[in-house]
Every structure is written in C-alpha cells, then in structure tokens.
Amino acid sequence: MPMTPEPAVLAAFEAAKGFMPADEGLALYAAAAEAARLGLPLLEVGTYCGRSTILLAGAARAAGVTALTVDHHRGSEEQQPGWEYHDPETVDAELGVMDTLPTFRRTLHRAGLEDHVVALVGRSPQVAAVWNTPLALVFVDGGHTDEHASADYEGWAPHVADGGLLVIHDVFPDPADEFTGQAPYRVYLRALASGAFTEVSATGSLRVLRRTGAGV
Numbered sequence: 001m002p003m004t005p006e007p008a009v010l011a012a013f014e015a016a017k018g019f020m021p022a023d024e025g026l027a028l029y030a031a032a033a034e035a036a037r038l039g040l041p042l043l044e045v046g047t048y049c050g051r052s053t054i055l056l057a058g059a060a061r062a063a064g065v066t067a068l069t070v071d072h073h074r075g076s077e078e079q080q081p082g083w084e085y086h087d088p089e090t091v092d093a094e095l096g097v098m099d100t101l102p103t104f105r106r107t108l109h110r111a112g113l114e115d116h117v118v119a120l121v122g123r124s125p126q127v128a129a130v131w132n133t134p135l136a137l138v139f140v141d142g143g144h145t146d147e148h149a150s151a152d153y154e155g156w157a158p159h160v161a162d163g164g165l166l167v168i169h170d171v172f173p174d175p176a177d178e179f180t181g182q183a184p185y186r187v188y189l190r191a192l193a194s195g196a197f198t199e200v201s202a203t204g205s206l207r208v209l210r211r212t213g214a215g216v
Contacts, residue, residue, distance in 0.1 A: 002062065003030045009058035012111035017103060018051025020169070027203035028139065028167060029055040035137035035165045036063035043135050043159075045124050045152045046142035046169075047071035049100050050107035056139065057113040065136070070120045070127050073101040124148070128155025135159045140187065141169040149183035150190075157191065157216040166197055166209045191216070 004026065005013070013025055020028070032042050032055060042056045047069040060067035074097060091098055101121065108114045120127050124142055138156045142148055160166050168191070170184045188207050191197040194216055197209035 003033050005029045005055060005058045006062075009054060009111065009113075012107075012113075013051060013054045015110075016051040016054060016107045017049040019048075020052050021204060024169070024204045024206040025052065025055055027201060027206050027208065028052060029059055031165050031167050031200075031208045032056050032059035032067075032137055032139075033062065036060060036065050038136040038161055038164060039063075039065060040134055040136035040161055040164070041066045041068055042137040042139075043067075043156065044069040044139040044141060045071075045156060046140070047073065047100070047104055047119065050104040050111075052139070052141065052169075053104070053117060054107065054111050054113060056137075057108070057111070057116045061113065061116040066118055067116055068118045068120060070122070070124050071100070071104075071142075072123050073104070073121060074098050125151045125155050128152075128159075131156075131159060133159070134161040135164060136161060137165045137167060139167040139169070140184070144170060144183050146183045146186065149187045153187045153190065154216065157196075160211045162211055164211050165200070166191060166211065168207045168209070170205050171202075171207045172205055 036059050042060050044056055053069045056067040138160050140152045142152045157166055168184050168188045171188045173185055191209055196213040196215045198212045200208040200210050
C-alpha cells in the first residue's frame with residue numbers, strides 16, 4: 001500500500017479548513033497506511049472540520065478498512081469566541097454556538113470519502129466508554145487541557161492493538177513554544193513512561209508511537 005496519499009486526497013486535505021501543516025499530514029497518512037495493514041479500523045479523536053480525517057479516510061479506503069472520527073463538534077477551548085483559533089464561519093447562526101459538523105460533512109463530500117468514514121458525534125470519554133473494538137491506529141487530536149487530553153488517552157489508548165500505532169498531535173516540549181501543546185506533551189511522556197508504547201517518529205508536533213507492551 002502506498003505510504004503517500006493519492007493526489008486527489010492530498011489536494012482535498014490542503015483545501016480543507018483546519019490547522020495541520022502538510023509535513024505533519026504526510027506523516028499522519030504514512031502512519032495510517034502502515035497501521036491499516038493490520039486490517040483494523042483507524043480512529044481519530046478531534047474531527048473539527050475534517051482536514052486530517054481526509055488523510056485517515058484515504059488510507060482506510062486504500063486498505064479496505066474504516067476510518068472513525070470522534071467529536072462533539074462544539075469546538076475545543078481555544079476555538080471559542082474571543083480565542084486565537086476561533087473561526088466565526090463555524091458558528092451556528094441560530095443557536096449562537098459552534099457547530100463544525102456541517103463543515104465536516106461538506107469536506108468529506110467534496111473529497112469523495114463519505115463512504116469510508118463513520119462520524120461518532122459525542123464527547124470522547126462517553127464514546128470510549130462503550131467502545132470494544134481493537135483499533136489499528138488512534139490519533140489523539142482533541143482538547144488541549146490536561147483533563148481532556150488525559151481522558152482521550154485513557155479512553156482510547158487501551159484499544160490500540162498489538163503492533164498498532166498511537167499518534168499524538170500538538171506535542172510541544174517548550175512551554176513557550178505553543179500554549180496548546182503542554183497537555184499533549186504530557187500525554188506523550190506518559191505513554192512513553194508506561195512501557196506500552198515506543199516512539200517511531202517525530203514530525204513537527206506529531207509523534208507516532210507503536211504499541212510494544214501491555215497497558216497504558
């Protein structure tokens with residue numbers, strides 16, 4: 001299976017609303033393509049508008065597996081009004097709250113990938129609590145508070161299959177580097193310290209770890 005996305009998938013990724021840079025996107029796709037060889041689903045925590053979902057869906061389609069993405073679509077802390085990453089286009093005009101689900105659905109439709117993605121609309125811990133299927137890859141890219149990042153790790157990392165991959169986004173070791181990066185960085189350190197995961201690669205703020213032991 002190719003470790004780089006098809007040109008149409010890459011173009012859809014680049015056109016989609018979101019924050020992931022191209023080099024990290026290519027690293028995510030390569031991880032997804034490798035993990036998909038296990039024949040198990042790929043899961044993302046933190047859909048936003050579907051930019052990174054496109055890459056997981058492209059890898060899933062090529063491997064004949066399913067991509068899943070979990071989000072309540074009301075935006076994380078730094079995406080609320082008054083914060084740096086707020087986008088007024090994602091606000092529901094009638095309710096006055098964020099709703100990224102319509103934009104996400106348009107993103108997938110334009111990319112021609114709707115049939116390869118299952119969108120799980122809800123809060124990550126609630127969905128994880130009823131999840132029982134092993135996963136080839138878990139991509140943690142949700143809320144950036146310690147509470148949310150830890151809950152995503154604790155809820156989903158146990159489902160990473162033997163040899164599967166745990167991918168963590170927005171890992172910034174330097175506290176001055178990025179205000180959203182410290183909680184994911186602490187989750188990354190926790191995963192390494194657990195003995196259950198071994199680092200495979202680092203690209204920008206993206207870390208790829210493989211399950212090499214039990215537990216989390």
